[in-house]
Amino acid sequence: RHERISVLGLGAMGRALASALLEAGREVMVWNRTPGKAGDLVARGAREASSVAEAIGAGGLTVVCLLDDASVRETLAPAAPKLAGATLVNLTSGSVRQARELTTWLDEHGARLLAGGIMAVPPTIGTEGAFILYSGARDLFDRAAPVLAPLGRPHWVGEDPGFAALYDMAALSGMYGMSAGADHALTLVQAEGGDVEAFKREVLQPWMEQMLPFMVPDVGVHEAVPDEFNPAMQATGLENILAASGEAGAPTELGGHLRASLWRMRSAIR
Numbered sequence: 001r002h003e004r005i006s007v008l009g010l011g012a013m014g015r016a017l018a019s020a021l022l023e024a025g026r027e028v029m030v031w032n033r034t035p036g037k038a039g040d041l042v043a044r045g046a047r048e049a050s051s052v053a054e055a056i057g058a059g060g061l062t063v064v065c066l067l068d069d070a071s072v073r074e075t076l077a078p079a080a081p082k083l084a085g086a087t088l089v090n091l092t093s094g095s096v097r098q099a100r101e102l103t104t105w106l107d108e109h110g111a112r113l114l115a116g117g118i119m120a121v122p123p124t125i126g127t128e129g130a131f132i133l134y135s136g137a138r139d140l141f142d143r144a145a146p147v148l149a150p151l152g153r154p155h156w157v158g159e160d161p162g163f164a165a166l167y168d169m170a171a172l173s174g175m176y177g178m179s180a181g182a183d184h185a186l187t188l189v190q191a192e193g194g195d196v197e198a199f200k201r202e203v204l205q206p207w208m209e210q211m212l213p214f215m216v217p218d219v220g221v222h223e224a225v226p227d228e229f230n231p232a233m234q235a236t237g238l239e240n241i242l243a244a245s246g247e248a249g250a251p252t253e254l255g256g257h258l259r260a261s262l263w264r265m266r267s268a269i270r
């Protein structure tokens with residue numbers, strides 16, 4: 001078991017990760033490109049590395065949580081000669097291909113990668129409900145999971161290192177779809193002079209809560225659709241939303257996308 005952990009990146013998320021690991025009694029070393037962000041963590045027992053190579057060489061896992069794939073590459077490149085034997089856990093959001101390519105690059109330098117996707121926000125790290133997607137070699141996951149568990153429930157999604165990113169981006173698509181829909185709803189009510197706050201509290205929130213289980217059906221929508229979800233009726237009903245948006249002078253782009261997706265679903269089951 002790797003009880004020692006280094007954390008590269010002390011942005012909002014990196015700080016939350018380091019904090020949860022300290023809280024769980026892990027021996028934590030931290031590094032950030034811009035110095036001066038480790039203050040509180042150091043006061044709580046973290047050690048600050050003076051270089052990336054020092055953090056990676058400290059033994060144990062190295063958790064990487066930077067802005068994007070480019071910043072990860074930029075950060076790791078100078079430490080490449082020191083990577084042999086290291087195990088990295090990349091919790092930086094990125095694409096499927098980026099995760100696969102980083103795995104290959106690390107492999108060429110004698111290091112292993114567990115790719116991750118954080119299904120939490122900084123304040124929910126380490127709280128109930130937070131979970132982290134991991135993909136890569138199963139033995140790596142089995143060894144790392146108990147050490148990383150304080151961040152959120154570890155959930156392995158396959159050997160392909162790109163799958164954590166794949167599921168992460170797919171889940172975010174679902175989330176942004178819901179939030180774009182809610183945003184459109186508020187825009188529409190506001191455009192017609194409705195009471196946005198009351199609508200949000202008394203109508204939109206209870207409605208979305210009631211519908212949430214139906215929005216993620218148990219069956220793949222492209223294979224079969226539950227009886228009560230009739231895409232032909234939905235596609236027709238959507239015309240009403242588009243009409244209401246047009247009348248109110250509210251944007252109609254979202255409705256257009258939804259119409260296209262409902263018609264795709266309808267033709268898929270014909």
Ligand code: NDP
Nearest residue numbers: 009010011012013014033034066067071092093118121122
């Ligand atoms: P922040 O913007 O708060 O922090 C970004 C971090 O990346 C900083 O430590 C910054 O260092 C570092 N960085 C940026 N560019 C470079 C570079 N070229 N070289 C080295 N370091 C660099 O972002 P977050 O901490 O919120 O997010 C980090 C990752 O976590 C992202 O991939 C994000 O998608 C993911 N994530 C974030 C969530 C959130 O709600 N915040 C939720 C789920 C995932 P410096 O201080 O020097 O600028």
